[in-house]
Amino acid sequence: MIEVAGLRKTYGDFAAVVDSDFSVEEGEVFGIVGPNGAGKTTTLKVLAGLVDPTEGDVEVAGFPSDDPEMRRRLGFLPEESPLYEEMTPLSYLNFFADLYDVPSEVADERIEAALDRLELDHRDRRLGDMSKGMKRKVAIARSLVNDPDVLVYDEPASGLDPVTTNSVLEFTRELRAAGKTVVFSAHNLYHVESVCDRVVVMNEGRIVARGSVDGIRERHGETTYHVFTDVAPAAGERLIEALADPDAPTEEVGDRFRTVVPDMDAVEAVRAAAAEAGGEVVDIRTREPSLEDVFLDIVGRPMPGRYTGGGGAVDETRDTAGDGGEGDDERNRPAEPPEGAE
Amino acid sequence: MIDRLRRVLRVARWEVARAGGGVDRRTLAAALALLLVAGGVLGGGLAVGAVGLDVDRDVYRVAVDGDSPYADAVEEAPALTPVPVEGADLGDTADLVVFDGGGSRTDAVETVAVRASDTRKGEAAAAEFRAAVEAHNERLMAAEENATAAFPVTVTLRYVGRTSALDEGSTLGEDDGGSDDGSGGGTGGDAEGGDDGSGGGTGGDAEGDDGDTSETAPTGGDTATDGGGLAVPSVGGGTFGADTVGSPGSISPPFPFVSLLLAFVFLVPMNFLIQAYGSSVLDERTNRRGEPMLVTPLSPVDIVAGKTLPYVAAALVVTALIALGVGGGVLSVLAVLPVALTFLAATFVGAMFARSFKELTFVTVGVSVLLTTYAFVPAIFTNVTPVALVSPLTLVVFDLQGEAVSAGEALFSTVPMALGSALLFGLGLGVYREEDMFTQKPVPRKFLDALAVRLSPVEDVALAGLVDRGRLRALGSVAFLTACTIPFVFVAELLAVATLFALPVTVSVPVLLVTIAFVEEVAKSVGLYAGFERDVFARTDRVAVAVGVASAVGFFLAEKATAVAQAVGLTELYVGRAAFGSVAGGAGLSPVTAVALLFAPLLLHGFATTVAAVGASRDRTYYVLTLALATLVHAAYNFGVVSLHG
Numbered sequence: 006m007i008e009v010a011g012l013r014k015t016y017g018d019f020a021a022v023v024d025s026d027f028s029v030e031e032g033e034v035f036g037i038v039g040p041n042g043a044g045k046t047t048t049l050k051v052l053a054g055l056v057d058p059t060e061g062d063v064e065v066a067g068f069p070s071d072d073p074e075m076r077r078r079l080g081f082l083p084e085e086s087p088l089y090e091e092m093t094p095l096s097y098l099n100f101f102a103d104l105y106d107v108p109s110e111v112a113d114e115r116i117e118a119a120l121d122r123l124e125l126d127h128r129d130r131r132l133g134d135m136s137k138g139m140k141r142k143v144a145i146a147r148s149l150v151n152d153p154d155v156l157v158y159d160e161p162a163s164g165l166d167p168v169t170t171n172s173v174l175e176f177t178r179e180l181r182a183a184g185k186t187v188v189f190s191a192h193n194l195y196h197v198e199s200v201c202d203r204v205v206v207m208n209e210g211r212i213v214a215r216g217s218v219d220g221i222r223e224r225h226g227e228t229t230y231h232v233f234t235d236v237a238p239a240a241g242e243r244l245i246e247a248l249a250d251p252d253a254p255t256e257e258v259g260d261r262f263r264t265v266v267p268d269m270d271a272v273e274a275v276r277a278a279a280a281e282a283g284g285e286v287v288d289i290r291t292r293e294p295s296l297e298d299v300f301l302d303i304v305g306r307p308m309p310g311r312y313t314g315g316g317g318a319v320d321e322t323r324d325t326a327g328d329g330g331e332g333d334d335e336r337n338r339p340a341e342p343p344e345g346a347e
Numbered sequence: 348m349i350d351r352l353r354r355v356l357r358v359a360r361w362e363v364a365r366a367g368g369g370v371d372r373r374t375l376a377a378a379l380a381l382l383l384v385a386g387g388v389l390g391g392g393l394a395v396g397a398v399g400l401d402v403d404r405d406v407y408r409v410a411v412d413g414d415s416p417y418a419d420a421v422e423e424a425p426a427l428t429p430v431p432v433e434g435a436d437l438g439d440t441a442d443l444v445v446f447d448g449g450g451s452r453t454d455a456v457e458t459v460a461v462r463a464s465d466t467r468k469g470e471a472a473a474a475e476f477r478a479a480v481e482a483h484n485e486r487l488m489a490a491e492e493n494a495t496a497a498f499p500v501t502v503t504l505r506y507v508g509r510t511s512a513l514d515e516g517s518t519l520g521e522d523d524g525g526s527d528d529g530s531g532g533g534t535g536g537d538a539e540g541g542d543d544g545s546g547g548g549t550g551g552d553a554e555g556d557d558g559d560t561s562e563t564a565p566t567g568g569d570t571a572t573d574g575g576g577l578a579v580p581s582v583g584g585g586t587f588g589a590d591t592v593g594s595p596g597s598i599s600p601p602f603p604f605v606s607l608l609l610a611f612v613f614l615v616p617m618n619f620l621i622q623a624y625g626s627s628v629l630d631e632r633t634n635r636r637g638e639p640m641l642v643t644p645l646s647p648v649d650i651v652a653g654k655t656l657p658y659v660a661a662a663l664v665v666t667a668l669i670a671l672g673v674g675g676g677v678l679s680v681l682a683v684l685p686v687a688l689t690f691l692a693a694t695f696v697g698a699m700f701a702r703s704f705k706e707l708t709f710v711t712v713g714v715s716v717l718l719t720t721y722a723f724v725p726a727i728f729t730n731v732t733p734v735a736l737v738s739p740l741t742l743v744v745f746d747l748q749g750e751a752v753s754a755g756e757a758l759f760s761t762v763p764m765a766l767g768s769a770l771l772f773g774l775g776l777g778v779y780r781e782e783d784m785f786t787q788k789p790v791p792r793k794f795l796d797a798l799a800v801r802l803s804p805v806e807d808v809a810l811a812g813l814v815d816r817g818r819l820r821a822l823g824s825v826a827f828l829t830a831c832t833i834p835f836v837f838v839a840e841l842l843a844v845a846t847l848f849a850l851p852v853t854v855s856v857p858v859l860l861v862t863i864a865f866v867e868e869v870a871k872s873v874g875l876y877a878g879f880e881r882d883v884f885a886r887t888d889r890v891a892v893a894v895g896v897a898s899a900v901g902f903f904l905a906e907k908a909t910a911v912a913q914a915v916g917l918t919e920l921y922v923g924r925a926a927f928g929s930v931a932g933g934a935g936l937s938p939v940t941a942v943a944l945l946f947a948p949l950l951l952h953g954f955a956t957t958v959a960a961v962g963a964s965r966d967r968t969y970y971v972l973t974l975a976l977a978t979l980v981h982a983a984y985n986f987g988v989v990s991l992h993g
Binding site for chain 1: 639780
């Protein structure tokens, strides 16, 4: 449904996306993750036909991304969705349905269905008087008025409360069930993990990992074993060698001691060390790596959801030629941690 | 095409709905009330002028007998109030007393004694009385059936200020009021109405009567056309030369005061429109509100056309209503349309470049002041100089005066603005895309972006690569972009002419030549600077020369369009020759010289633009320096041409 080959997008000397290749199957939910400035939003905007690629071929639903026909088959939800605040949800959605040439009776049906599913009441209230969550729902409904085959969602749950977030994620799953192809990015990796069939991880404009979430986890993350003992294991040479992280030795957890090791041989080393100290192993648990761990492993820095402020957050869509104007100020604005992030 | 129109209308319909929803009804009501008050004040003022009310009415009390021949003179003078002689106390109940027949008397001569109070007011009353009697006598003479007896010596006075080579073409005015000799409509105040001794009609009354022109000869001043509504009254006809018959002292050159005032009314609504329009455009950019529209199948042209259409329609409706009210015709509406489009186009560009509503305010105020000046100031010289035709508002003044306008004059007045507005819309549309709409850059950088987006990349290649089709197309885009600046160059040069023509030639011509050189050099090189700054062009000397020559060729070809200046007769002015001399006034030259002169500008443009292009390929400082050098070279050339033409 989506084919991206050799995509490259530059702004002056700044390369927002470099040699990006991926494809998305029909009915698939495809995630794009990466830190700020990785090129996610630029990639999504190229898919939506908003930004022309500097190089490369992009095809969506069988049409080049600059083809108006492609736009008829696509629904786009930008990261920010300010609406025409003087309009009501119904008039706003009817306006867009009109722009897509949707017959009014069909538009009414679709709008009603979308608003019902998204549980949006107050349909005659001015958008300017609505909460952020309600506005987001209207924006999502807008992306559906033309009954698109492909949906491109940039941070669909950004800034929403947990209840609304779950509702949006559930809605995304329903879109997949309805045969829609969905590409979306998210800061919160849990969101990606919970709905995406496949993901690509981007860093500094390049795709650095790709595949199913499990596949990536397998490749980039390691299963660890948490061995609980009733005494602190004797700190012998063998135990130190067995630790998954030599800088993080055994720690006391309640009335027990936990030692994290990478494999079963190491588990045996812990068992021997505990016996040497006069105790025994009371519990062994395995822990699969989260996508966050994988992300950390791949890009070498914490996932965006754990970002705590400071400079350096780059919106890759903005001018980066160093003009010294207001754009630069905005570019250097600290990123805000998304709601619901750990 | 129909699909596109449907899409545009769809956006337009929603734009109207949005605009309606965005304005509070009370605010709208208050704005309408303000407009009504302003209109009332203006209408009241015009009405006062029309009925001849004066602020200095009934200032002096004059004691005069009711059967005195001076009673009528006192009665007719607004500043004088007649009081009975009996019981009049000089200095108390009267400022001046007229003793009719009180002095010595013979059979042939009546005598009159006038005594004024010994105060400054008394002196002023005496002066006013004298003027009133003279005016009264003038009117009596003008009303005399035997004009030859009243005016034994007649002088025919004809104002021939406006001359145009296009006058003999077809005319667009309602009637050919007074321009029967094709020498400039309406300016011919023929003091002698005819040779039959019947006089030239009654002439405009000094206080203005009903403004009816049916009995008056063409005056060249403000004359009203028959028709309903606020017909153009002959306010202050005496002052502005509405009298067609009278003593030489009472005749002054024509000045279309009221027509000008009413023409100005056409501009007032534009200020409201651009506020609403600019806000609407900027609103799309604020917080990326317009981003979802860019994902729809609509093109930026569809969106902008749809958003603009309601404002153009509103401008047309308001203009038509004003025209209906003040007695203008279709010509007025057609003349104001390009002005409205330019107001909107300049506002569109401003709103696309502005970073905030605060900046937009400066933009709209700037647009309003600049365009109002451009439209209004030249129109003041209607009937005086062809420079006035620079402004479409001059056509409105002609239309209100009921004068004919040739098709050539109408095109000359309106086409530059219409073209300019189209190009401005094109400029703004260049940045109506996601990559530019939502970025926050200073206005000059946005301007460079808008120019650069119209250029194709020019890479550095060997000389042989010049003939490559893609490269030629890229250089063609350079030439085309520069050619598109011609309407603005033309407008700027006309504005310079209009501003400087009143100054002494020794001052105006040198200043004008340098100004014009600067304007043209900027026009030719600013696009090149944008191309280098935005890395559309490779920064090499070879590329700089290539794009410099391409720009010069584009400018040279487009410049020939200014030959219309010759056609309209603008070059009859000295400053006009200075401004447009290179395309005009080739008469009397040998063919070789004429051909050399024809292509000399190409060499000049090629050299000067290449110099500026080389500077632009380096950095801004070099560009400014080379631009100054190119301007000096160009100005020197202009001096040479003007000297050659004499």
